[in-house]
Amino acid sequence: MLDHGSAAVYCIPDGRRSRRGKIIVTRGAADHLTARQLELVLRHERVHLAARHDRLVQRSLALAEALPLLPFFGVAHQEIADLAEMHADDGIGTEDGPELASALLQLAVMTPSRVPSGALAATGGATLARARRLVQPQPPLRRMTTGLIVAAIVGTSAAPALLTAYSGGESGFTHACCSRPALFS
Template identity: 40%
Template sequence: MITVLALAAYAVLVGVILPYALSGARWTHRAPTAAVLAWQGLTLTFVVATALAVYHLVLAEQHVHDGIVGLLSTCGLAADAPPGDSPAGPADIGLLLAPATIVLLPLGWLAATVWQARRERRRHAGLLAVIGAEAADYGATVVDHEVPAVYCLPGRAHRVVVTRGALDLLTDEQLRAVLAHEHAHLRGRHHLVQIAAKAFARAFPGLPLARRAQEQTALLLEMIADDRALRSHSRDALATAMCEVAAGRAPSSALGAGGGGALIRLRRILTPEARPRRMTWAGVLLASVTAPFLPLLVAC
């Protein structure tokens, strides 16, 4: 029972308490890539800790396990199980469905979210093939729409979309800066990270970690794309372009230059802060990688 309580407390810490602390940390906006890894590490840690807590809870009274070796024995995978032990019956195997559900639930939602996103992208790509016109100078698809908007459609047939309103409103420098932002999304495959965060939020609705991980991941991915665009374009060009296209809304399957948290991003671009030290980055990376393994040590 002590193991169950320890694992449950760890799951509560990761799923309820740490999300508020991480979302309020100042260093995350100075190192968005490390912050995204931290959120991913928390989500994986929560799944592992919760699954192990449920496993120990439902099997502790059945006397069919002895730590990790017992789990393998119940599954018929342990080679050194005592010869006198009887094989696990259907009831024992059925008990494993409870912890397995904790793992399979986010995986199932991940598959469903991927399928839904691909379907929406294919539908939107078909629409762009009819109403869009290619602009070779900018490597983008132009849509005849008066609201200024710039967004990218990820996937195999990825493309950057610009409305006629954005072309008329933005200068050449502003347009190329915001296009660099969108190409950074495509090169970094940011849509995959966003889909994973969305699937976790669907699997555990109401969980503070799920809600804040989805919100913060979307904002941090925009900051990462901003930083990539700033490598070759001025801060003024990107900031003014963001202001002009902030009103434009991208489709749900795309990533828009306006995006969420536009005011936060504008302040970050115009008043940059020093990046965290390498030791801080390394510490966040180490913690994100090792945190999911701590519940396994407790279980063992």
């Protein structure tokens, strides 16, 4: 418990190989959340520690900072951080989703507090979108839909290589723009 008036709950991992760490709760957060909300937020933080989300988030941040001219890595870092938060939210049962959403929104609108570098906060990521997701969870995709999505991704990824291999042989696959007239007959 950190004796501070601002509202924050976050975790700081212990060491590189440990799945343990410290969960910090400020006095402001403890005073404004119900006992049930605080319990759910603490479970959220324990999921972060158990899943080692800090490693994913820190590595993506390192890439984003090392390659600032490639905006992809900055976007990827933000998406990875948001997904880590959603994964920690998913560690809470569906029946407790609305209560966790309420706690997250309360923490987000109370006096915001900066958390230390490397810490993962309960209000990290897109809090409003996460709260909406917790209150109105979407049913999981059916196996057929998942299979079609995977097939589309694999097909799209493999298409350039397949076209190159197919057009490189004596298959007759040519286009008028690619044919060259003989220089010497």
